[in-house]
């Protein structure tokens with residue numbers, strides 16, 4: 001691993017005009033509890049926002065309720081045009097938005113410039129394109145007939161995690177708005193900045209006031225939003241413990257939910273796999289965004305025959321990771337998002353050592369300011385070890401070895417999670433056979449962590465309910481009204 005060159009990009013302005021964005025404008029709340037925003041690369045405070053108090057939550061929900069009927073009454077073509085215009089503005093401002101995302105999350109600019117705002121723009125473009133073709137159906141029943149109308153749900157609440165702030169905001173807002181809903185979005189309190197930019201850009205693109213609102217704050221603010229009787233749907237991206245609470249609170253009002261939760265996904269690498277593709281997949285599926293990705297394939301099951309070559313090649317390629325200032329375009333591995341996350345991940349590394357796994361490389365706190373550690377690879381990991389069972393959400397890859405296909409499938413499925421799974425093999429039949437038997441929502445064959453907007457994304461088991469992206473998301477932001485039309489005399493028994 002090497003340290004970077006010293007040519008960081010210019011820092012963007014990080015203090016927003018106001019902490020919240022409600023009814024088409026920035027809103028400050030000088031009385032709110034302070035919410036400092038920390039740059040993970042050096043621990044400095046780059047902005048100070050406020051947690052929303054009850055008045056702000058009320059303002060946002062009232063604005064979203066007021067705006068919803070008129071927004072739903074617009075044609076899909078009109079709604080879609082605004083979303084697509086916002087996608088264009090995001091692309092034009094991608095460089096600035098990417099630098100902001102880098103400062104908010106600590107992820108290297110090299111990543112944010114291709115994966116964050118741009119994937120958000122993809123979602124706005126895709127759902128903007130679909131908005132005009134959201135329809136019900138017609139069923140002829142003799143002379144009578146039934147038709148169904150696909151209607152919006154109403155006011156939706158979106159709650160985000162901190163790893164992909166802009167992408168998460170767009171993945172929720174784009175389908176919700178395309179379907180005629182309005183939204184109050186609460187970003188993670190750790191990374192509150194880019195959702196405000198999305199609100200600003202949507203307003204610039206012509207979105208009517210109140211259709212998309214952002215309020216800041218921690219779980220208490222999220223909880224106030226989820227419990228409000230005006231809310232028809234809640235979409236959460238977060239951990240399983242938070243998912244349980246939010247799902248239960250939503251159940252109180254029989255609200256619709258989408259739950260995008262955590263994972264402990266398996267990656268199965270067979271002897272016949274292309275070695276470099278498999279190593280590349282393991283790197284993408286464990287160390288991109290410093291390992292802070294829900295769908296990461298953190299349990300890497302490697303067949304015995306290819307194991308030594310795999311470990312050698314992985315350690316060698318990790319040696320080329322460029323660790324450093326995330327605003328330096330040559331940096332390919334940045335800090336973790338916060339001190340708390342770093343402490344948690346280092347705790348897992350210690351647990352791996354204590355329980356007898358072999359640390360092949362990395363896992364050290366780096367001697368520099370900011371929340372840096374080196375990417376860790378453990379070998380000789382067994383199924384019952386803590387690092388093989390619990391979601392770490394950091395740059396820690398566990399290698400487990402296996403002999404037969406049946407054994408690998410059974411062990412891969414022995415987890416309460418089911419977000420993602422990957423298979424590396426040159427055998428076409430085996431690739432499809434194995435992926436067919438893995439309990440996961442988002443699967444990959446000879447690839448990993450590619451999540452284009454065209455593909456449904458989401459988990460099974462504890463990893464969640466519902467799907468984001470693709471046409472499937474339309475189902476989760478609409479409900480059907482059916483209308484029976486009688487064309488003949490009404491026959492009654494008396």
Ligand code: NAD
Nearest residue numbers: 160161162187188218219222223238239242260261262294
């Ligand atoms: P978290 O669960 O701590 O917080 C998620 C969000 O929920 C935050 O905005 C938080 O303020 C809010 N929240 C917390 N308590 C709440 C409550 N009682 N009511 C309403 N809102 C509440 O998660 P995190 O640490 O921000 O993110 C990491 C987790 O997110 C990991 O488990 C990761 O796997 C998961 N994640 C999942 C996906 C996915 O698409 N499946 C994507 C990214 C992250």
